[in-house]
Amino acid sequence: MSHRNAALTPRHRLRVARLVIEDGWPISEVAARFQVSWPTVKRWAERYVAGEPMQDRSSRPKSSPNKTSTKIMKRCVSLRMRLREGPVQLASRLGIAPSTVHRILKGARMNRLSYVDRATGEAIRRYEHNHPGSLVHVDVKKLGNIPDGGGWRYVGRHQGERNRVATPDKPKNKWRNPKLGYAFVHTVIDDHSRVAYTEVQDDETAATAVGVLHRAVEWFSNRGVAIERVLSDNGGAYRSNLWRDTCEALSIVPKRTRPYRPQTNGKVERFHRTMADGWAYARCYTSEQERRDALTGWLHHYNQHRPHTACGNRPPFSRLINVSGQYS
Structure with missing residues (x-):
């Protein structure tokens, strides 16, 4: 294919050839009019007479004797x-x-x-289900709570420890230091569209995981997505009878990854890395509550505005059809 600044595009090549062959223009006049050399005009005129197309020919040689076997x-x-x-x-x-x-x-x-897969040495096989809701991935990301005044990542180890000690209403460990605990980020992400639903909870018990699943099913349903399968790791919450019975009640087929194979659930693992960079550690939060309050805005940006390479550099919501507020 000709480049964008070519003097003659395929359409103009055809026009040049017709002026010479059908209208009888001299080759030199046509060349002057289109500001190209006369051999160029002659070449396209001869191809027109031979019935050949006006596109560029392939530069690939007819034979490659030195090609690797x-x-x-x-x-x-x-x-x-x-x-x-x-x-x-x-x-x-x-x-x-x-x-x-x-x-x-x-x-x-x-x-x-x-x-390359470390276990088998084979190239990693990537997959994507063909419609939203066919499969969703679930997982929990554990983050250390931020003390009042800021965490050590931004204020330094010394000031971070002082902020930790000064944070009120926290239980003490055996060394009399305050226990800030963890924030458990529960995520449900659609395999096809990469649209994500996320909640921050204080634990990762089966009851909490089931509650998140119920709300995620309702959230996706309001956006026209019916969840058919759910893929999780082998955490205690996902191996519980409560999780199994809840999936059965919601007509969802529960699936689990092979032990010690987080790559199988790689889409939600990669989302958690993106979330850590874009939200959890993106700036200096002065309290844990401030960070949790910022999650809703970041999640809206991720779903509806942030380009995603797996979606053709378009937001994940672009793969959902006729969703209210899709482009807000």
């Missing part, structure tokens, strides 16, 4: 999966250039070890 490419991928070595080490084993190894691995999406 399929056998070497397969062996390169096999060694990468088995040995997890880099391009330089694999090149010495295969007798080819490291740049060739890199090109092979990049084509197989194995050019980074982070793309």
